Amino acid sequence: xxxxxxxAAGAGAEPLLRLEGLTRTFVSKHERTVAVDDVALDVARGExxxxxxPSGCGKTTTLRMIAGFETPTAGRVLLDGRDITNVPPRRxxxxxxFQNYALFPHLDVFENVAFxxxxxxAARADVARRVEAVLERVDLPGYARxxxxxxxxxxxxxxxxxxxxxxxxxxxLLDEPLSNLDAALRERxxxxxHDLLKRLExxxxxxxxxxxxxxxLSDRVALMRAGRIQQVGTPEELYTRPANVFVAxxxxxxxxxxxxxxxAGETLLCAVAGADRWLAWPAPELAGAGxxxxxxxxxxxxxxxxxxxxSPGAGGEGIAGQVVERRFAGAVTWYRVAAAGTDLLVxxxxxxxxxxxxxxxxxxxILYALPTGA
Amino acid sequence: MSAARxxxxxAGGVAALLLWAVAYPNxxxxxxxxxxxxxxxxDHYRTFVSSRAELRALWNxxxxxxxxxxxxxxxxxxxxxxxxxxxxxxxxxxxALVSLPVLLPPLVGVIAFxxxxxxxxxxxxxxxxxxxxxxxPWRLSGAGAILLVHAYTMYVYFYLFTSAALARLDPAxxxxxxxxxxxxxxxxxxxxxxxxxxxxxxxxxxVFMTSMASFSAPYVFGGNFRVxxxxxxxxxxxxxxxxxxxxxxxxxxxxxxFLALLQRYEAARLYTGAxxxxxxxxxxxxxxxxxxxxxxAALAGGLVAxxxxxxxxxxxVSLVPDGTWTTELFPPAYSGxxxxxxxxxxxxxxxxxxxxxxxxxxxxxNVLLAFVAAYLMARRGAPLxxxxxxxxxxxxxxxxxxLAVALATTFSVDQPLAGRFLLVGTGAILPLAYFIRNIPxxxxxxxxxxxxxxxxxxxxxxxxxxxxxxxxxxxxLPLVLPGLAAGAMLAFVTALGEFVASILLYTHRTRPISIExxxxxxxxxxxxxxxxxxxxxxxxxxxxxxGQRALGDARPGL
Numbered sequence: 001x002x003x004x005x006x007x008a009a010g011a012g013a014e015p016l017l018r019l020e021g022l023t024r025t026f027v028s029k030h031e032r033t034v035a036v037d038d039v040a041l042d043v044a045r046g047e048x049x050x051x052x053x054p055s056g057c058g059k060t061t062t063l064r065m066i067a068g069f070e071t072p073t074a075g076r077v078l079l080d081g082r083d084i085t086n087v088p089p090r091r092x093x094x095x096x097x098f099q100n101y102a103l104f105p106h107l108d109v110f111e112n113v114a115f116x117x118x119x120x121x122a123a124r125a126d127v128a129r130r131v132e133a134v135l136e137r138v139d140l141p142g143y144a145r146x147x148x149x150x151x152x153x154x155x156x157x158x159x160x161x162x163x164x165x166x167x168x169x170x171x172x173l174l175d176e177p178l179s180n181l182d183a184a185l186r187e188r189x190x191x192x193x194h195d196l197l198k199r200l201e202x203x204x205x206x207x208x209x210x211x212x213x214x215x216x217l218s219d220r221v222a223l224m225r226a227g228r229i230q231q232v233g234t235p236e237e238l239y240t241r242p243a244n245v246f247v248a249x250x251x252x253x254x255x256x257x258x259x260x261x262x263x264a265g266e267t268l269l270c271a272v273a274g275a276d277r278w279l280a281w282p283a284p285e286l287a288g289a290g291x292x293x294x295x296x297x298x299x300x301x302x303x304x305x306x307x308x309x310x311s312p313g314a315g316g317e318g319i320a321g322q323v324v325e326r327r328f329a330g331a332v333t334w335y336r337v338a339a340a341g342t343d344l345l346v347x348x349x350x351x352x353x354x355x356x357x358x359x360x361x362x363x364x365x366i367l368y369a370l371p372t373g374a
Numbered sequence: 375m376s377a378a379r380x381x382x383x384x385a386g387g388v389a390a391l392l393l394w395a396v397a398y399p400n401x402x403x404x405x406x407x408x409x410x411x412x413x414x415x416x417d418h419y420r421t422f423v424s425s426r427a428e429l430r431a432l433w434n435x436x437x438x439x440x441x442x443x444x445x446x447x448x449x450x451x452x453x454x455x456x457x458x459x460x461x462x463x464x465x466x467x468x469x470a471l472v473s474l475p476v477l478l479p480p481l482v483g484v485i486a487f488x489x490x491x492x493x494x495x496x497x498x499x500x501x502x503x504x505x506x507x508x509x510x511p512w513r514l515s516g517a518g519a520i521l522l523v524h525a526y527t528m529y530v531y532f533y534l535f536t537s538a539a540l541a542r543l544d545p546a547x548x549x550x551x552x553x554x555x556x557x558x559x560x561x562x563x564x565x566x567x568x569x570x571x572x573x574x575x576x577x578x579x580x581v582f583m584t585s586m587a588s589f590s591a592p593y594v595f596g597g598n599f600r601v602x603x604x605x606x607x608x609x610x611x612x613x614x615x616x617x618x619x620x621x622x623x624x625x626x627x628x629x630x631x632f633l634a635l636l637q638r639y640e641a642a643r644l645y646t647g648a649x650x651x652x653x654x655x656x657x658x659x660x661x662x663x664x665x666x667x668x669x670x671a672a673l674a675g676g677l678v679a680x681x682x683x684x685x686x687x688x689x690x691v692s693l694v695p696d697g698t699w700t701t702e703l704f705p706p707a708y709s710g711x712x713x714x715x716x717x718x719x720x721x722x723x724x725x726x727x728x729x730x731x732x733x734x735x736x737x738x739x740n741v742l743l744a745f746v747a748a749y750l751m752a753r754r755g756a757p758l759x760x761x762x763x764x765x766x767x768x769x770x771x772x773x774x775x776x777l778a779v780a781l782a783t784t785f786s787v788d789q790p791l792a793g794r795f796l797l798v799g800t801g802a803i804l805p806l807a808y809f810i811r812n813i814p815x816x817x818x819x820x821x822x823x824x825x826x827x828x829x830x831x832x833x834x835x836x837x838x839x840x841x842x843x844x845x846x847x848x849x850x851l852p853l854v855l856p857g858l859a860a861g862a863m864l865a866f867v868t869a870l871g872e873f874v875a876s877i878l879l880y881t882h883r884t885r886p887i888s889i890e891x892x893x894x895x896x897x898x899x900x901x902x903x904x905x906x907x908x909x910x911x912x913x914x915x916x917x918x919x920x921g922q923r924a925l926g927d928a929r930p931g932l
């Protein structure tokens with residue numbers, strides 16, 4: 001279930017948040033849906049972990065179980081070693097930023113941010129001081145008496161963040177906080193949010209369906225699908241060494257080239273298209289794989305070098321192919337190349353080849369081998 | 375307490391209260407129609423079906439309602455086109471005034487017509503003197519009189535529905551039709567009217583339902599011309615309780631049938647609007663010549679004057695001291711005497727006090743119930759949500775006469791274990807009736823506001839450490855308050871002027887304003903009756919103006 005690299009949360013330290021066998025089943029008249037299926041996850045103090053996945057994968061339900069809005073069917077939620085599975089939301093002390101921000105429309109910025117402090121019975125002077133301080137931290141000083149409706153989407157998001165942070169929760173939960181913004185604003189707000197979260201050094205669980213967002217913000221990413229965690233790891237680990245085909249395909253474009261192991265060692269020497277010998281790191285499932293095992297090599301479009309036939313460097317350990325389609329996309333140009341009995345996607349400079357030209361492809365560096373079944 | 379448990383508890387409480395107040399009494403009426411001293415029987419239905427008078431009353435109700443629909447449409451639809459199509463001086467003010475007839479409490483509208491078009495009314499007498507006739511040119515009674523009142527009060531539904539539909543109509547559709555070569559007439563026939571069909575159908579059903587339930591006009595003007603509601607009233611006075619139950623069941627069944635049709639129509643209307651949303655509203659008018667604009671303005675002004683005439687009449691009559699006006703066309707003397715009397719004579723002030731007190735009690739109940747019911751109805755997946763929604767809508771469809779009969783039947787014995795209490799003849803029965811009649815109005819108003827109380831706001835408050843009561847007080851209530859207050863105000867004035875259920879349930883000690891108006895009319899003290907009426911209108915108008923802002927559309931009391 002978990003990926004090849006399970007991070008220990010700090011050296012021997014208790015994780016701040018621990019999910020154990022967390023399961024949520026929804027029963028309706030017609031069917032029984034397992035929204036979250038046996039999810040286990042540790043989040044270390046100060047870490048930002050993202051729950052990433054397509055819609056309906058159970059990431060939001062998982063977050064809502066951490067916040068206490070959903071009751072798990074099975075499993076436990078531990079915060080700082082304490083079982084909070086059955087603690088009502090208002091006693092959990094988790095700060096939450098909602099997808100639509102859920103700012104109280106009848107209260108101004110100050111009263112929104114002060115809400116949690118007042119609910120906990122903080123003294124008046126204390127409330128004012130702390131609201132000012134937290135507005136300062138989210139770069140909204142002087143906005144205390146603005147109406148929340150008059151703020152931009154990005155500012156509203158920061159108010160929502162300030163409101164969640166004001167009671168100084170040990171854990172911050174963010175539910176798709178950027179999905180409400182239009183594309184142009186999202187780019188900028190993501191950068192702001194990134195800076196802010198880095199500065200705050202608060203333990204955070206972040207939910208998103210956007211891979212770029214997850215990669216930009218997270219220390220670690222837990223990729224979910226159909227209620228189960230597919231893999232947990234740093235963005236780089238997930239991208240370069242995906243646990244399975246789903247992970248590989250969800251995180252950017254991926255070519256999967258059928259290959260056969262020729263020689264197994266620390267790396268695998270593989271035969272591709274019957275002839276060549278390409279090197280690949282084995283996925284954990286391929287640990288004991290011997291010679292002649294069928295595998296699939298993961299090659300990102302930028303991991304393949306394309307050389308036109310007849311130019312220097314052609315031939316050798318490359319595989320032969322023909323450019324079927326060339327699509328100019330600005331920074332890169334996409335080439336669809338018929339090779340190894342399939343169509344491979346290659347990104348290369350705009351002048352690399354013409355449609356119809358015969359080319360040779362070879363890996364830029366060591367690839368990654370997945371078992372055929374994954 | 376967990377959130378799910380709390381919701382279940384609230385839902386259970388609300389559903390139980392609604393079942394007791396709304397469903398239970400009507401169940402008794404149904405049972406009473408099916409039994410007599412000897413046990414279960416269909417005799418009452420046999421009596422109903424074999425009685426010429428009963429069948430005639432049913433037939434009268436049906437054709438009066440059908441004719442009311444036609445008349446109301448003939449006034450309301452052209453009026454909506456007039457105000458939507460052309461720009462003329464005073465358009466906005468006049469457009470607002472056109473919905474004035476809704477502001478007349480049911481009985482007040484009827485007596486205004488009496489003062490205006492009755493045998494001794496201003497218009498009738500004026501015409502008589504002008505033409506030098508020996509007798510009045512017409513008699514305001516029977517079906518004609520009822521239809522006149524219905525047309526006057528119910529065209530507003532057609533006007534409002536058509537106006538709303540015209541405002542939603544995408545001008546691009548007209549432009550598209552024109553670019554395809556349609557003439558103005560062809561456009562109206564082939565584009566505009568089909569687009570308006572759902573709204574017209576909805577208004578038609580609403581008018582039909584309202585006419586079936588109408589009591590005041592048939593009661594005052596009907597004479598021997600009986601419709602179901604007045605026939606039921608007569609049977610009640612005669613003590614034919616089995617027959618009363620059958621009449622109530624027939625009346626309730628037809629209303630429920632039309633409610634079901636109406637809801638299907640409203641659903642259909644949703645689909646029509648589910649295109650790409652309304653486009654830019656085009657310029658409302660062709661730049662007509664100044665002469666034409668003033669012509670239209672004069673026409674519209676005349677119309678509005680006609681619509682305002684009943685209000686003005688009541689006001690004038692209220693200023694006539696008792697016994698000063700006998701044979702003159704216009705009253706010879708005016709004073710504030712009637713108002714002074716209402717406020718200084720203790721006996722005269724009792725009905726006002728009664729109405730204020732009973733309306734207050736009922737409204738407080740309505741607000742409390744509406745808050746919880748709307749909270750549940752706005753939440754997807756709340757338990758018993760469907761049951762609560764249905765029960766909350768039900769009183770809207772039940773004619774006041776039916777409700778009164780149901781309450782009179784159910785609460786005439788003391789059986790606390792069966793949920794029945796002796797309330798008939800006490801001060802509690804009228805507030806209970808007002809409360810039940812206004813459940814849909816207040817709940818709907820609260821629901822409109824609760825829709826903006828996003829569930830995530832409640833979760834946000836919880837995650838910030840607020841308890842549930844604190845969340846309701848600090849987040850939900852401030853957000854819902856405008857709508858709830860508007861609904862409460864409308865319910866309050868509706869209860870203040872309520873007549874239909876009151877006349878079957880009041881006692882001398884608990885008589886409300888409407889019953890006092892009727893009593894003064896019977897004593898030929900028109901001035902005093904009109905003074906009460908004016909006080910009602912003033913109260914209702916003030917509240918209506920305040921309430922309309924926060925409330926999209928609300929059904930006035932009828």
